[in-house]
Amino acid sequence: MHIRFWGTRGSLSKAGPATLRYGGNTSCVEVGMADGTLIVFDCGTGAHDLGQALLASGKHPIDGHLFITHTHWDHIQGFPFFAPLFMPGNTWDIYAPGGLGNRLEETLAGQMEYTYFPLTLQQLGATIHFHDLVEGTFGLNGGRITSRYLNHPALALGYRLDVGGASVVYATDHEPHTRDQSHTVDPHASSSRALEVHHEEQGHIAFLSQADLVIHDAQYTAAEYPQKVGWGHSTVEYAVDVALAAQVKRLALFHHDPLRDDAAVDRLVDLGRQRVITRGGTLEVFAAAEGQVVELPEVGQSPTCPVAHADATAGVEASGTTNADVTILIVDDEPDIVRLLQVTLRPEGFRLLAAHDGETALQMARTERPSLLLMDWQMPGRDGLEVCRALRAETDPQLRDMPVVLLTAQSRDEHVAAGFAAGVTDYLTKPFYPAYVRSRVREWLLRKRVETP
Numbered sequence: 001m002h003i004r005f006w007g008t009r010g011s012l013s014k015a016g017p018a019t020l021r022y023g024g025n026t027s028c029v030e031v032g033m034a035d036g037t038l039i040v041f042d043c044g045t046g047a048h049d050l051g052q053a054l055l056a057s058g059k060h061p062i063d064g065h066l067f068i069t070h071t072h073w074d075h076i077q078g079f080p081f082f083a084p085l086f087m088p089g090n091t092w093d094i095y096a097p098g099g100l101g102n103r104l105e106e107t108l109a110g111q112m113e114y115t116y117f118p119l120t121l122q123q124l125g126a127t128i129h130f131h132d133l134v135e136g137t138f139g140l141n142g143g144r145i146t147s148r149y150l151n152h153p154a155l156a157l158g159y160r161l162d163v164g165g166a167s168v169v170y171a172t173d174h175e176p177h178t179r180d181q182s183h184t185v186d187p188h189a190s191s192s193r194a195l196e197v198h199h200e201e202q203g204h205i206a207f208l209s210q211a212d213l214v215i216h217d218a219q220y221t222a223a224e225y226p227q228k229v230g231w232g233h234s235t236v237e238y239a240v241d242v243a244l245a246a247q248v249k250r251l252a253l254f255h256h257d258p259l260r261d262d263a264a265v266d267r268l269v270d271l272g273r274q275r276v277i278t279r280g281g282t283l284e285v286f287a288a289a290e291g292q293v294v295e296l297p298e299v300g301q302s303p304t305c306p307v308a309h310a311d312a313t314a315g316v317e318a319s320g321t322t323n324a325d326v327t328i329l330i331v332d333d334e335p336d337i338v339r340l341l342q343v344t345l346r347p348e349g350f351r352l353l354a355a356h357d358g359e360t361a362l363q364m365a366r367t368e369r370p371s372l373l374l375m376d377w378q379m380p381g382r383d384g385l386e387v388c389r390a391l392r393a394e395t396d397p398q399l400r401d402m403p404v405v406l407l408t409a410q411s412r413d414e415h416v417a418a419g420f421a422a423g424v425t426d427y428l429t430k431p432f433y434p435a436y437v438r439s440r441v442r443e444w445l446l447r448k449r450v451e452t453p
């Protein structure tokens, strides 16, 4: 397969003399499989030039598969300017994270409302198939696509393509799950512990495992990160650490900050390469540059994948349940936290219940059987860990497997490890931003629903 970068910038397009080498267009990456299948990751402003290049190629029809990580501006701004979508005879499959009332077609139609754009979604000439995706794996012609939730203040999916023994992962707009990144500032400190203790970090590393190329969010440095916590992006150091842990061959730093000129991106590359050397790794690190092409030979066996793409979202929306059928139990002895979470989640239409101590929480979990438990760790009487352990010891699978998310200000490795040992599903680290809470809650609920349709 060949990979070509059409947009590498994050957040905002940044044209000008200071960004000539790495480019100013926002996220858009073309992947061409050896069998001719065309895949596009994200539709930022880089998609404009990609569309023009496809038109100039003289190929007809121009069919393709567009995978959108999430619908923040910098990932969809090129959508209404992507020429192949306007040509009758072309067929495009468009995929993005969906579920729980989150529908791609509606979001894209919103972007093209009269106030913002002169043409409507219905005026696109090509035949378009929308796919609201959840996490999973499905076949795409000769290849296999794997999608996995990223840690971002909007529901976002990373994508992995495996074909002919070659593999590429596109994982942008992702923040470390371990909020305490202080260890990454020191190039000699071991990073392994933080990545080992958090189940979500382990899942992310497994998603990248042994890939030939990982295109990863690296918007910030570890030194900048304390000022950027909760913004939904990675540091160069973290990107290198997860790539090393996953035994990746090549790492493309991606989603360059609009404040970073070419010389500053060069310094990020130096930082990443130095980190690899310090750790004795062989990982090749470079910064994705607009126009750059990476060739990955397809010489091995393609993975078998019996699931067709149409089945990927089956069971999620088909169940007919609405958000009003979803009960979330919020437990905290601080009334302000309970109120904050209620105000954040009420617009989603969920049925919200509240408790202020562990004993009441356990009783309510047994009687109300919520879909999700958001629970403070430290409470008088039974604390969050004790309630979690009690639930995990139940024989009823609905209680035993209930997603339990701990609310805590503690993010040291030993605390995180203690929670997972007690059976918690994940953490929500205080202080939390409303957008993050909404995105994480959607993710936990959707994961649960896919497991038990």
Ligand SMILES: [Zn+2]
Residues within 6 Å of the ligand: 010, 011, 072, 074, 075, 173, 255
């Ligand atoms: Zn972005």
Ligand SMILES: [Zn+2]
Residues within 6 Å of the ligand: 070, 072, 152, 154, 173, 232
């Ligand atoms: Zn984003």
